[in-house]
Amino acid sequence: MKRPLRRELVFQLVETSRLLRTYVEQRARQHGTTRAQWGVMSRLRRQEGLNQAALAEQMDLQPISLARLLDRLQNQSLIERREDPADRRAYRLYLTPEGRALVDDLDPVRTEIAHEVLGDVDEASILSALETLSAIREQTRTRTEDRAPASAGHAA
Amino acid sequence: MKRPLRRELVFQLVETSRLLRTYVEQRARQHGTTRAQWGVMSRLRRQEGLNQAALAEQMDLQPISLARLLDRLQNQSLIERREDPADRRAYRLYLTPEGRALVDDLDPVRTEIAHEVLGDVDEASILSALETLSAIREQTRTRTEDRAPASAGHAA
DNA sequence: CGCATATGATAAGCAGGCTTACGGTTGGGA
């Protein structure tokens, strides 16, 4: 008899991710921010000067979703929108010193969380899980109607 | 040199889950419903007559979040709230015939999706992934401040 | 050159999660 293992894995995957997101959210709030805003600042930390469309594409978000995140970050003076001298429609995005300080503080928290939740899992299992996840992503991407296509990374 | 494998797994886990949720959402919409509402109906399919608090606990949702999902389902005549004869504060939740028909239609879609995204992954990998996910859930649960505690299932 | 089309950002409004706060009901202890 074949238990529906695949169904179970899909369910547990979403469930685990939900728990993890909640925990990360909680850790973010301890630093006065949110998971989504943290994500934006992390990207900008690695690469400043992007415009909103490019950042939205990198983050696989709709431009409008990102725009409102940026509104909140800007209100808190954590990022700034500078007018693009070459394109009057566009802004270029930069962290403020406060934003940079916050995201620098937050970076080690990622590693801390990863070790908290995965500390006693051996590396072979982690590698195996990464492969399985990668297979899922590939299959899922080919089946999902394009919304915010990642453009690079998978041939048609 | 130790690559941050654990950090990578946490990231890919959330990323994979997000993709998967989007795909499931898309499949749900093809049947005129949403992932969240599908989840509610699936639970009720297995167990009717619950009150909202009990269902919220089972689904790990805040009662108010569930209440609004139920509002939408009720407006579509997919579920009904019947007054609890023994407790005038509470409702008991039931699928309508339409709701039952819909969720019966949807059930095989779960299996279909699971095979689409995991079809060519061998069972050993799936079992391994399930174990890893389980370890993550356990660690995460012990570290997350209780919000909607699952009550049963993990000893203190 | 000039106009059609594509692109950057935003607005409006929906869905689904949350916190906080509240009114009605129950039920247990003094």
Next chain:
DNA sequence: TCCCAACCGTAAGCCTGCTTATCATATGCG
């Protein structure tokens, strides 16, 4: 008995995602 804490459901309002539509600006084709 009665009274208050706990519990059921909900309202208001926030955050973050979405779709659809609009405005201003760039750009490329004829």
